[in-house]
Amino acid sequence: MARPKSIKLRDRLVKMFPPSLLDRLARETGAVVRRRKVAANTLFWTVVLGFGLGRIRTIAGLRRSYEKATGQTIEESSFYNRLSEGFARMLRAAITLAFDTLPGVGHALEGPLAAFRDLVVTDSTVMRLRDLLEGPFPACRTNHTQAALKMHTVLSVNGAGDNSIRITAERRHDGPVFRVGRWVRGRLLLFDLGYFRYQLFACITRNEGFFLSRLKRSANPFIVSVNRAHRGRTIDLVGKHLNDVLGDLARDVLDVMVEVSFTRRAYGGRRSRGSQTLRVVGVRDPETKRYHLYVTNVAPEKLAAEDIRRVYAARWEVELLFRELKSQYRIEDLPSGKRAVVESLVYAAVLTLIASRRLLAEVRRKLGRLADRVPKQRWAAIFAAIAQDLLVLMARPPRETRLHARLVSEMVLHEAIDPNASRLSLIRAVETRTHVYHRKAA
Numbered sequence: 001m002a003r004p005k006s007i008k009l010r011d012r013l014v015k016m017f018p019p020s021l022l023d024r025l026a027r028e029t030g031a032v033v034r035r036r037k038v039a040a041n042t043l044f045w046t047v048v049l050g051f052g053l054g055r056i057r058t059i060a061g062l063r064r065s066y067e068k069a070t071g072q073t074i075e076e077s078s079f080y081n082r083l084s085e086g087f088a089r090m091l092r093a094a095i096t097l098a099f100d101t102l103p104g105v106g107h108a109l110e111g112p113l114a115a116f117r118d119l120v121v122t123d124s125t126v127m128r129l130r131d132l133l134e135g136p137f138p139a140c141r142t143n144h145t146q147a148a149l150k151m152h153t154v155l156s157v158n159g160a161g162d163n164s165i166r167i168t169a170e171r172r173h174d175g176p177v178f179r180v181g182r183w184v185r186g187r188l189l190l191f192d193l194g195y196f197r198y199q200l201f202a203c204i205t206r207n208e209g210f211f212l213s214r215l216k217r218s219a220n221p222f223i224v225s226v227n228r229a230h231r232g233r234t235i236d237l238v239g240k241h242l243n244d245v246l247g248d249l250a251r252d253v254l255d256v257m258v259e260v261s262f263t264r265r266a267y268g269g270r271r272s273r274g275s276q277t278l279r280v281v282g283v284r285d286p287e288t289k290r291y292h293l294y295v296t297n298v299a300p301e302k303l304a305a306e307d308i309r310r311v312y313a314a315r316w317e318v319e320l321l322f323r324e325l326k327s328q329y330r331i332e333d334l335p336s337g338k339r340a341v342v343e344s345l346v347y348a349a350v351l352t353l354i355a356s357r358r359l360l361a362e363v364r365r366k367l368g369r370l371a372d373r374v375p376k377q378r379w380a381a382i383f384a385a386i387a388q389d390l391l392v393l394m395a396r397p398p399r400e401t402r403l404h405a406r407l408v409s410e411m412v413l414h415e416a417i418d419p420n421a422s423r424l425s426l427i428r429a430v431e432t433r434t435h436v437y438h439r440k441a442a
Contacts, residue, residue: 030086057333132337184209221258254282
C-alpha cells in the first residue's frame with residue numbers, strides 16, 4: 001500500500017481552533033479589550049506551539065518564538081502583560097471546547113474491555129511553584145517547597161467519555177475534586193488509592209458505572225460469598241473478615257464478595273450510614289507470595305479475576321500522559337511568581353497535548369492500515385520537534401509557507417511509523433491479554 005504524500009497540518013489546527021473562535025473567546029474572557037499589535041490568535045498559538053525554542057520553557061523563549069514566527073518584534077514587558085487573568089480564562093475555555101470535540105481512537109474496546117463503553121482513568125500530578133504563590137497554591141511539604149499546584153486529570157482512553165483538567169493547590173485532596181454523574185454509565189473507571197472512598201464507589205454504582213481500584217491496606221471487609229470453588233481442602237471464607245484469613249491462603253487467585261459500610265455525606269445536618277456489596281480480587285505474587293488486592297463492582301462474568309490485574313495496569317496510561325506533558329511539552333517549566341502567568345502556561349501545555357492528539361488522529365487516518373504503527377510516545381517526540389515549524393505555519397500566510405508545509409508533512413508521515421511492527425500500545429496489549437505489568441501501575 002502506497003503511503004500518502006502529505007497531510008494538511010495547518011488546516012487541521014485551524015479547523016480545531018478557527019481564528020474567529022479564538023477572537024470570540026478572547027473578547028468573552030477579557031483576554032483582549034481592544035485590538036493591539038499582537039492578535040489573540042497569534043498569541044494563542046505562540047504559547048501552545050512556541051515552547052520548543054531553548055532547553056526550558058521561559059517567557060523570553062516564548063517571546064522569541066513569536067518574533068521568529070511572525071517577523072515582528074515586541075517589548076518584553078508588553079508580551080508578559082498579555083499573559084493575564086483573561087488570557088488564562090481564554091485558554092481554559094479553549095480546553096473545554098476542545099475536549100468536547102476530541103476524536104476517539106476509532107474502534108470499540110476489545111478483549112477483557114469489550115463489556116465497557118469506555119475506559120476512564122483519573123489521577124493528579126504536582127508541579128512546584130515559586131514561593132510568591134504560597135497563598136493561592138500552598139504546598140504540602142513546606143520544609144522544602146512553599147507553593148505547589150496539583151493538576152487533576154480525567155482521561156477517556158477511547159475518546160468516548162468526559163475529559164477534564166482542573167487546577168488546585170497541592171493540599172487539596174484528590175477524592176473530593178472528582179465528581180461523577182450520569183456520564184459514568186457503562187464506563188469502567190480506574191483509580192489509585194488517592195480516590196479510595198466507599199461513598200464514591202456507591203455513587204458510581206448508582207449511576208450504573210463501574211470502577212476498579214486497589215484495596216486499602218487498612219480495609220478489612222466482611223466476606224459474604226465466594227465466586228469460585230477450589231479443589232481439595234480449602235479454608236471456609238464466608239462470614240469472616242478478609243484480614244483474618246488472608247495470611248492463611250495459598251491459592252493463586254482470590255475472588256470473593258464482601259460487604260462494606262460507610263458514612264454518607266451530611267444532608268440537612270445529619271449523616272446516615274450506608275452499606276454496599278462489592279467484589280474483592282486478590283492476585284498472588286509468585287515471588288513475594290503476597291496478594292495484590294483490588295476492589296470493584298464488576299461482576300465475575302463481566303471481567304474475569306485473571307484479567308483484573310492486567311486491566312488495572314492500564315491506569316499507567318495517565319502516567320504516560322503526565323510524562324508526555326513534562327518531558328515533551330514542558331508543563332513543569334513555570335518561570336513566574338504571578339498566578340495568571342502560571343495558569344496560562346499550564347493550560348497552554350494542556351492545549352499543546354490536545355493539538356498533538358488531534359494531529360495524531362489525522363496522521364493515523366492518513367496512514368490507514370499502518371495506523372497502529374504510530375504509538376503516542378513516538379508521536380509526542382515528533383510533535384515536539386516540529387512545534388516551532390507548526391507555529392510558523394500558523395503565524396504566516398499560507399502562500400508564504402507552502403513548501404515548508406509540504407516538507408514538514410512528508411517528514412511527519414515517514415517518521416511517525418514505528419519500525420518495530422510487533423510493538424503494541426498499552427491499551428492494545430490489555431485488549432489482547434499481552435503482558436503489560438508495570439510495578440507502579442500494578
